[in-house]
Amino acid sequence: MFSFQPVTLDTTSPDSEAALVFRSGRLVAVLTRLSDIHADLGGKWFLEAAFADVPAVQPVVFETMEQFGEWLSEEA
Amino acid sequence: MLETYTDFGFYCFIDRLVDEENMTANDNDAFTRVIHKLERLAPLEQADRDAIRALPFRIKTAPPNHYLVKEGAAATDCCVLLTGYVCRHKTTSSGDRQIVSFHMPGDILDLQHLLLSRADHNLETITEATFALVPAEDLRRVAQQRPLLAEALWRDTLIDASIFREWVLNVGRRDAKSRIAHMLCEFAARREKAGLGPPERFNLPMTQEQIADATGLTSVHVNRMLFELAADGVIVRDKREVEITDWSRMCRVADFNAAYLHEAA
Numbered sequence: 053m054f055s056f057q058p059v060t061l062d063t064t065s066p067d068s069e070a071a072l073v074f075r076s077g078r079l080v081a082v083l084t085r086l087s088d089i090h091a092d093l094g095g096k097w098f099l100e101a102a103f104a105d106v107p108a109v110q111p112v113v114f115e116t117m118e119q120f121g122e123w124l125s126e127e128a
Numbered sequence: 129m130l131e132t133y134t135d136f137g138f139y140c141f142i143d144r145l146v147d148e149e150n151m152t153a154n155d156n157d158a159f160t161r162v163i164h165k166l167e168r169l170a171p172l173e174q175a176d177r178d179a180i181r182a183l184p185f186r187i188k189t190a191p192p193n194h195y196l197v198k199e200g201a202a203a204t205d206c207c208v209l210l211t212g213y214v215c216r217h218k219t220t221s222s223g224d225r226q227i228v229s230f231h232m233p234g235d236i237l238d239l240q241h242l243l244l245s246r247a248d249h250n251l252e253t254i255t256e257a258t259f260a261l262v263p264a265e266d267l268r269r270v271a272q273q274r275p276l277l278a279e280a281l282w283r284d285t286l287i288d289a290s291i292f293r294e295w296v297l298n299v300g301r302r303d304a305k306s307r308i309a310h311m312l313c314e315f316a317a318r319r320e321k322a323g324l325g326p327p328e329r330f331n332l333p334m335t336q337e338q339i340a341d342a343t344g345l346t347s348v349h350v351n352r353m354l355f356e357l358a359a360d361g362v363i364v365r366d367k368r369e370v371e372i373t374d375w376s377r378m379c380r381v382a383d384f385n386a387a388y389l390h391e392a393a
Binding site for chain 2: 063064065066067086089090093098111113
């Protein structure tokens, strides 16, 4: 159901590794792999931008990109 | 969920020690800082100062992240902050928090309770804080008897309102880097005016999560912006210790003009 497309994101910070998240071919989120400027969060995937029904008020991080789908199911 | 991931804890420690020593020497000194503040707002006479010092009060200490007032509560006292830092915030029905102001020693945290009987927002400590609780009816009575004191309190609420207006502009219309820089400039300027230290170097008492809640950003974005401000060479940061190395450039980045602070800067 979810597919991920690697992209390079320009955040003007070292956080540039990112992925577009598609659900049934439609873009629903952008995940960014946090760099080591974020201390303990370095290496985790941050919900950078959210579309459609993806809640985006609170900051969310995931250990892996794939956890995004599980989290969204729980939030729905 | 993202946790606060910075680990500082030495905010304005020296300020706190000094204040507590003064309070032990003479409890009336509890109002020294607030009297200094009110003197900037109106030409108080000795009788005004005496009237403040004669107010009944109770001294309380609260740990960090402790609610002093909760939205909806009946308000019978006004809090004068003596040491530490406090924020006002409101929350959505789903629990998301927006911090609407930061407060420092000498601030009267809920002056609106002179005339409004219920709290319309929350007051929560950021650090350990000591405060004096003054019965609202006593402060109201003194304000009615002393016109210059009433003028100072009125002006204080007007300046509060001006700061709120600036925060709406900051959260609504400035980009992320400017928002963070603006918050730092305001904190530095108010802190200096309150006699808490020079604006160029200070320890930030708030966490990145609290800064995020005050600026409508995530703590990840706050960390990025602090990183960028340091990379731009306008600040030097070591955990919570911040040095503004180029004040005029920082003000340009922040779009900061202290005029809205009136006598608070």
